[in-house]
Amino acid sequence: MQLQRSKWKAFYEGLIEWIIRICGISAVVFVFAIFIFVFWEGKGLLFSGNFSVWELLTSEKWDPTHEPASFGAARIILGTFSVAILAMTIAVPFSLGGAIFISEFCGARLKEILKVVIELLAAIPSVVWGFIGLTVMSIFIRDLGSNTGLSVLNGAIILALMSMPIILSISEDALKAVPDSYREAAIGLGVTRWQMVYRVLLPGAKKGLLAAVLLGMGRVVGETMAVLMATGHALNNPFDTNPPFFHALMEVKTLTATIASEMGEVERGGEHWQVLFLIGVLLFTITFAVNMTAHLVVHGVKRK
Amino acid sequence: MNNSQKFTATSFTRSKETREKWVRYLMFVVTLLMALPVILLISYLVHKALPVLSLEFITDIPRNQMSAGGIWPAVLGTIYLVALSLMVAAPVGVMAGVYLNEYAKDNWFTRLINLAVINLAGVPSIVHALFGLGAFVLFAGLGESVIAASLTLAVMTMPVVITSTREALSAVPMSFREASWNMGVSRWQTIRGVVLPNSVSGILTGVILEVSRAAGETAPIMITGATASLTFRQGETVYYLLGEKFMALSYHLYYFSTQWTPPRLLLDEGTGEMLPMTQAAIEHAEAIPYGTAVVLLGVVLLFNSLSIAFRYYLRTHRKW
Structure with a gap:
């Protein structure tokens, strides 16, 4: 009888375990690789004399094809944040309300159905959302006085509809994470459900809810196809120092849409090409920061 | 039992209860307002x-x-993308x-690693x-092609497989696991023989979700090889070589709704x-983009429903 495993088997197992280890660190490798490759394509311009990061962030003059070119992305950044903030303003109340309803107010059966619906809504591809913005939503926005119907408002509504299911499901998880004994204690004191939600659950799940909003924000800033198709894509600054301070019906350009629409037309390796990669680095940095903040906010909860 | 013994609601309790009722309705309406417009919008797309x-x-x-x-x-291009990206994302993600x-x-x-996955x-x-453009198209020299786009999608969708x-x-x-280890079975054998089965x-639910994500994504493929301007002859069998540009449902929808004008x-x-x-x-001709959108939506929702059904089945048929 052979009690020792064959050498081949031991080797085979060692090999498999190494492959698993390598796959295990693949996520780390990819995150670094994404940063390095995107940075690499843009670094030529970054270190050349006629470019400054300050100009990219603050100058309003975006004219990358002109000679000499000017790379001021301030309007694009403002466009991105105008759409994102408006979208979050619409999405957050709805998704928090929905999360509270699903987790605290509805019966088990309805809860099941709603969760499935929400999950399916979250699965709708962004290009389909963009198409809806372009063809359906624009009809309504045109009635408000915009020529094409493509605007900050259109993009924001589409992004809000897109991000609501995500914010809702993360918020619902946060509410679920509040121990049931908190609920029982509150109900035992004779409060109504709403008072319990308002006084006990919301403060208790504060950090998780904040993380949900942050993650939604990260999604909204990084969304490409929907904004590309719904915001009209013209270089405007929707903010104004005079009343009404904010033009919701203006067409704007966003960081993501700029890359997506201009990448196909630029000369490979040219300055315009490189600045698009630098915008990619900027986007990566923004979403990285947002995701890390969200993670740290939740992590604090767990340690407590 | 006479009435005086029964608990009668004070005005305070009553107002509390009314508020409670209203809050309940409000939350319900808010939840419906999230889902209903989308369902209406989709019906409109189907109608068109x-x-x-x-x-x-x-x-x-x-x-x-x-x-x-x-x-x-x-459709075929999307099948290529999904299959190829799955071949990479599924094994690496599962491992x-x-x-x-x-x-x-x-x-x-x-x-x-956890932070990296997030x-x-x-x-x-x-x-x-x-x-994808920097690494696969240029650095690896794959050119704008199905394979470059699929690899890009694989990297993008891998977190879905890892998490699930x-x-x-x-x-x-x-x-x-402990029972298996006590029998003297090694770590990998335990994983293969006990944990994975x-x-x-x-x-599988995660893998199906990956399919649905990969089928719907547009941005990662639009600069790594998707095109809309391939022409095919009548009766020609449509296929793509791995190093060729390709058409895909999601890009087709984008192209059709933003760049295409009907010929004069x-x-x-x-x-x-x-x-x-x-x-x-x-x-x-004007109905074609709507048709494309509905087909794409159908594919994605089909796979998602499959994944949900699978999970539901699992939950009700758990063996332990």
Whole structure:
């Protein structure tokens, strides 16, 4: 009888375990690789004399094809944040309300159905959302006085509809994470459900809810196809120092849409090409920061 | 029992209860307001797509400068993308999940990997596209091609597989592993013989979700090889070489709704003359993007429902 495993088997197992280890660190490798490759394509311009990061962030003059070119992305950044903030303003109340309803107010059966619906809504591809913005939503926005119907408002509504299911499901998880004994204690004191939600659950799940909003924000800033198709894509600054301070019906350009629409037309390796990669680095940095903040906010909860 | 013994609500309790009722309605309405408009919008899309929707629309090639015919090349391109990206994302993702759940110790390095998975899932799709362009198209020299686009999608969708694999593995009770180890079975044999068979359906739900994500993404493929301007001859078998540009449903929808304009004149097959498009032909052409959207939406929602059904089945048929 052979009690020792064959050498081949031991080797085979060692090999498999190494492959698993390598796959295990693949996520780390990819995150670094994404940063390095995107940075690499843009670094030529970054270190050349006629470019400054300050100009990219603050100058309003975006004219990358002109000679000499000017790379001021301030309007694009403002466009991105105008759409994102408006979208979050619409999405957050709805998704928090929905999360509270699903987790605290509805019966088990309805809860099941709603969760499935929400999950399916979250699965709708962004290009389909963009198409809806372009063809359906624009009809309504045109009635408000915009020529094409493509605007900050259109993009924001589409992004809000897109991000609501995500914010809702993360918020619902946060509410679920509040121990049931908190609920029982509150109900035992004779409060109504709403008072319990308002006084006990919301403060208790504060950090998780904040993380949900942050993650939604990260999604909204990084969304490409929907904004590309719904915001009209013209270089405007929707903010104004005079009343009404904010033009919701203006067409704007966003960081993501700029890359997506201009990448196909630029000369490979040219300055315009490189600045698009630098915008990619900027986007990566923004979403990285947002995701890390969200993670740290939740992590604090767990340690407590 | 007489009335005086019964608890009668004070005005305070009553107002509390009314408020409670209203809050309940409000929350319900808010929840409905999230779902209903979307359902209406989708019905509208289906309604607009009805003139073109048929099996032939899916299996036919585009004709008359894309103003008629179907979307088969785009459907096939999406199948290529999904299959190729799955071939990479599924094994690597599952093994990464196995590593994180079965091998990784609780130390800073594991936390780093977790952070990386979270961030990989959060990187904007267009940045993934730039990565694909830099790494696969240019650095690896694959050119703008199906294979470059599929690899880009694989990197992008891998977190979905990793996360669901981990969840599925951690649902297998520790005692299963301990029983196996006590028999003198090695770590890998335990994983292969005990842990994976008991979590395979959970892993599958993640893989199905990956399919749905990969089928719907547009940004990562639009600069790594998708095109809309391929033409096919009547009766030609449509296929793509791995190094070739390709058509895909999601990009097709983008192209059709933003860049495409119906041709002014069309070659009449019978007379050989160039004739303006008829009103009916124009209407048909205008319905094509709606049809494409509905097909894409159908594919994605089908796979998602499959995944949900699978999970539901799992929950009701758990063996332990």
